[in-house]
Amino acid sequence: MLNGTVSARMGRFMVDAARQAGMDPARLVRLPDVGDAVLADEFARVSTPTALLLWEQIILGRPAVHAGLHAVQLASMGTFGVWDYLFTSGETLAESLRTGCGYVTVIGDPGAEKLHVSDDGRLFTVTHSTGPAEPDVVAAVEQFVLPLISRRATEGLRRPVVPVRVAFRHGPPHTLGPLTEFLGTRNIEFDAPVNSMTYLAEDAHAPMPRTQPGLQDVLRSHAELTIASAKPVLGWHGAFRTTLRATFHDPDLSLASVARRMALSPRTLQRRLGELGTTWRDEVEGVREELAMDLIRDSDVPMRTIAARARFSDARALRRAVHRWHGTTPGDLRRRHEHPAPQGREEQSPEPPTDPPTPGAHG
Template structure:
């Protein structure tokens, strides 16, 4: 079963987009979805449709002359405009938590209620607490607006839960650095990093132990049981190929994921993973090669980065090795492909 996203989250995103001046029906029409598809609040759309939703939002922001800020950071604006119901039962469970750390743990535990393939982690190392989200993709990296929405929600929700005007130690984003960072600086007021493996927020670890004003152990226990029941109703979200492709996509952003590393993350011995892939007619090296090809096409067409940087992001030790691989895939050099794109 493919990864899916809650209709309630889609509704919240479209409402926020409408608040920022975009036409929700127009966005749905671009996805070939009727407004009636949102009437089933327990329904879900595919991850691919969710990515297309953000792409449609981005395209309509670029084309519009609406009352948006000059920076065009629509994902940040939408997060600010979003209503509390965006988080649904997950939000209620987080609000009833004893402290921010416990709230983040619930976010990790119940995130599949919103998006079955989204990879959340929460960890504390020394004086730093770190909450992350990697957006799954079997081909293209997520767009800027989706990453902005994720990062902004991390910060805004933390401020709402604690009642403090929290300033992160650092914010990290999977997407590339925008030309205008004024909206980022205004909202986050912290150091920023782009082209990261995950979207992340880093906080002073002392902050996550502060009691939350709405902490309610009894209500928290009830909401936990309800959330667990909802999780149990969700179908299995990923096939083996989906899982391997997702991990390759995440690992290739500046790394070189090995068969052993991928197998370990999936709970298999390397030989077992290779055998399972052979059973479905492929191999680790074939999937790696295909993922590199797809990502290279995206980077060369869409990202304003040097060919040497593309080679690094795809895990090639030398630019010349990337040139040879790309010519094998496409029949032309990376430079020739970029000029003709």
């Protein structure tokens, strides 16, 4: 099952876009399924939670622009491999769009991204829906998918092809200028019941120039092989941990909110954790430890700031937790990392912290 994953090509594109948006390289390194070896593997699949985390970073890095539309402008023809060329290889634009939308699994999460086409002989419409995520991420994805298809339609016909109507489920952005300029129409609706893009039949059924007979069959076969050979890098638990870490700073962090991001019910998520011999509380504690230790060892962030980021009540609670985990203090761990002990010398056992306990400090 490829639900909950996207292609390595999509992962590579998202990583590049996040880097351009200013994402901290150290944070990228800690994402388990977007390493160089994974992204170089044509058949690897990156977890959707990782893709959503990258979208969040792109949005944070470009708060004044349409993040989804900006990403489309980075996606030149060929970025997504065979999926791109399926949009240009049919005898008509309608055939190409129908085929490309039918193979969304080649690059996207089949459990989240749905593309459909309809043709009444007068109008040809592409509809899109995406999975659960934070509202700004959903808006960015919606402003990425339909404009990307619009760009591929224009590239396939080798001339501008303008939709007569575009609709988005999310609310209107602060400015419409970039969208209307890119799509070539002012007929854009927001807060619509469904995301859609509609072309006149005369455009949709226009012949594609330079179509090579039999090419689409070859591309379909390659797409089928890509899907059949795909291999998710993370198992279910790894995807859960990635989701939990990506949402750890959310004020409303809860089992229910993480379940929603993974398109699961809270009861199903709780049951799956139980089957692995773990609990929600254990998982939160594990991510809290990972986050705190990364910041202690790899940064000069003050302890009170680390405590806040790792969801501790204060720095004393952080010190007690570190002693519980590693038998030493945060300051000593940081000094050891900066000045490793010479080989052959045994380090002295640190003194336990002397701060008085705070009730409920470790949540």
